[in-house]
Amino acid sequence: MTDTAPVTGRDRGLVDIAIIGGGINGAGIARDAAGRGLKVLLCEKGDFAEGTSSRSGKLVHGGLRYLEYYEFRLVREALIEREVLLASAPHIIWPLRFVLPHSPKQRPAWLVRAGLFLYDHLGGRKRLPPSRSLDLSRAPEGRPLRPEFRRAFEYSDCWVDDARLVILNLVDAARNGARVLPRTRAVRACREGDSWRLEMQGEDGRAQVVQARVLVNAAGPWVQDVVQGVTGLNSAHNVRLVKGSHIVVPKFWSGPHAYLLQNDDRRVIFVNPYEDNLALIGTTDIPYDGRAEEVAIDDVELTYLLQVLRRYFRNAPQDRDIIHAFSGVRPLYDDNSENPSAVTRDYVFEIDGTPGLPPLLSIFGGKITTYRRLAEHALQRLGPWFPKMSPAWTAHKPLPGGDIPGTFDDFAAELARDYASLPQTLVYHCARLYGTRARELLGSSRSSADLGCHFGGDFYEREASYLRETEWARSAADFLERRTKHGLHLSATQRAVFEASVGA
Template identity: 65%
Template sequence: MSAVTPYDLLVIGGGINGAGIARDAAGRGLSVLLCEKDDLAQGTSSRSGKLVHGGLRYLEYYEFRLVREALIEREVLLDAAPHIIWPMRFVLPHSPEQRPAWLVRLGLFLYDHLGGRKKLPPTRAVDLTGDPVGKPIKGSFTNAFEYSDCWVDDSRLVVLNALDAQARGAGILTRTAVLSARRDGGFWSVDLGDASGARRQVCARCLVNAAGPWVEDVLEGVEGSSSQRRVRLVKGSHIVTRKFWAGDQAYLLQNHDRRVIFVNPYEDDLALIGTTDIAVEGKPEDAHIEDAEIDYLLAVVARYFDRPPTRADIVHSFSGVRPLYDDKAANPSAVTRDYIFDINPKQPANARPPILSIFGGKITTYRKLAEHALDRLSPFFPAMGKAWTASTPLPGGDMPDADFDGWLAAFRRQFPWLPDGLALHYGRLYGTRTTQLLEGAKSLSDLGRHFGALLHEREARFLIRTEWAGSAEDILDRRTKHGLHLSAAERQAFTHWLQGLNDAAPEPMRAAT
């Protein structure tokens, strides 16, 4: 890429906000370069609770605008990516020690109606003593409420936005850090460095600082930039156990401290339990789950379930650092999940190139955040196109009527030799792009080496070729969740195979920019 021709936007950060902004901007006709110092979604955006939801508990903090926006976005995203986003029912056992029944009913009534719910079924009252969803719950809890939200494969949501941005002309550079940036006349002169140590310089008319937990670090490296806004780092940790109840419903559990814990079905036979809210001191990348957090999560689950998991049942854990806007709330759980922009200068003046920094946000509202960010930049790009993403599916999501089940049935007829579990896996991760993955394949042997579970060589090569995957972690933990289902020996064998592939052909191992 030439440093002579400036980009309109240089987006710093390959999480959900950065990828969403790059996609939206490229579709409006701007030239865009996105730089991510690690892998796409390697930070917070692959370590979330994996939900597209309105945020039921935010109603207690009077975040009505945020909840309404999130509830509207829930259905927009359900239409845009039905392969990686799908409805889920949540059972909320009533615990009168935390909240009276009338307050819960009121909150759920608002939750059902604030966002103009169309696709998802409404809240219902549940008698836990007779309903199947109450079977795993202790007999001391007799009543519950059941409501709707959506599941999302968070890291794939990031990748799909980056893919669409690239398809619309954006450059995507992974493992490429912004080392410094300085204003040079009417442009930003930006120094980049990649994982090999190579350095280059590019120019841009505008910087977008979407670095999440590292947003303040980026500002420190940008000459002449500062902000009175501050980010507040709050760690959320999750544990993954074997699934310990029947059915595809999730549970929302109220704790004595008035926080809530999600217990969600995960990867068919697993359960995802979280999250905690812990203030973070130090580097975000050093955050990890602590013993006290594990004890906390297990204790909440044990309060409600007859046969709760123990430490011995934990198969995986992870911690994500949420870059929340610092609204000075004393309780980390009460810190707003809304987002704030800081732009300098606020309007075109003396040809000074702007920098837009993002503080806060949540995965559900990323698309709307991107729209609002570009609205803020419109004075600097008066010829920029209009908002367009609300009615445009993400890659793989272009299914008639956003009907995943109907599409999957047709896909299985097209590839009858695929085992059902593998067909569902490919359909869920790649949607209509699965035909690209399977092009020319006529039997299971055409998928190449089998590494264990549902992982075959063809899928790994597809991810390397098309989705910027370069390491075993990129493939096993972010692009897919195969890592949860492979033995240590199988994972080591795959890593060894991939290393050999990288050693033999280092250059093609990154998707084209």
């Protein structure tokens, strides 16, 4: 599966679709197209999900706050997709209840209730419980909050391991015959007759060339760079880069629920349980004019997030409690909105080409929750070039590892019984990240010694080998930050030892 051989000389051939960009949109299109019988190649200049798609708030959600910007179609589509994705990958996507303390200064109670009523019914909710009101003086969810917050609303959305969602789409794409090339930069593309000639370069400097009937630009924050720098064309659309930063602290409340906090500037901050004993807090939503590769959280954002926490919680985290922070750049479609939080999360396609001219399809905007529908819509737009293409298929097909019979909890309990002699936190970790593929990873292991070198926490050599062989992991960050979150649970010494073993 780690297919990185050059596509040169007599191997060059002709593919139906060449995709530039290994984030969630490119991965989703690659999976869908390969499953329809098309010959697909995808290249990514770095690691998969290295940019925006691993630096999100890690939620599959309809976007409750988008209702006040009248994004009803987008919210409905996202809510419908929330149900589809929950069914397709219950190992990496699961329900999460959000507590929204009422703050009359921001939004009146009737408006919040009306929004939640729409949220409950707009997308045909089936699997998740409805919203409800909470009396914070009695409900346990009110204990960590300041006493002035007496009322709250609770509603449902879903958690997602964003980077793994990308990887699983690519694993399935490869299973269906797609050629998947990490660390392979698109250098130049030009039309030659009825196809595109795409020139690529691996990190080792080797040139690679492929001919493609269709070129898809799913480069996210770099979409305009690809249009202008790789193809030499011009675009009528723009992306607006919005920076979103998060911090990770030890979890400071009891219970599996999350919190959604309204701030004075009408932005909202999510406070989510993370990795069992941690909390993920964000995001900041501020304009960004720098290079997407260089995005990083700054002191102003840190202060902003901590101030919001202090406003709501009795014992809010302090600077010293921050154990990790990250930033991502969201490539939102530029709709000329003055407020970064109000910029649409919808997506726009631009096609340069005609039925007689090989097209370039560029994607502007989008969000993780609607990636699968975006892929379907993209292939629908490309239908004139592939009149014999098979129909859409991903709505009812689980992602790799997601073919779990019954509930995830029952599956995890069965796996724990079958591997009772292994550390149970490790077995649960494997169930969560790999679903039914966990048995493929663990194999006949009956003791920790069977798992090879122990790098710390629940991270063993066997898992590292599995990630290298089946999920394109190569650098330390691939293993510790994107394929897994082991990096949050290793000491500095343990991390240094692992980095030395793979080459950081």
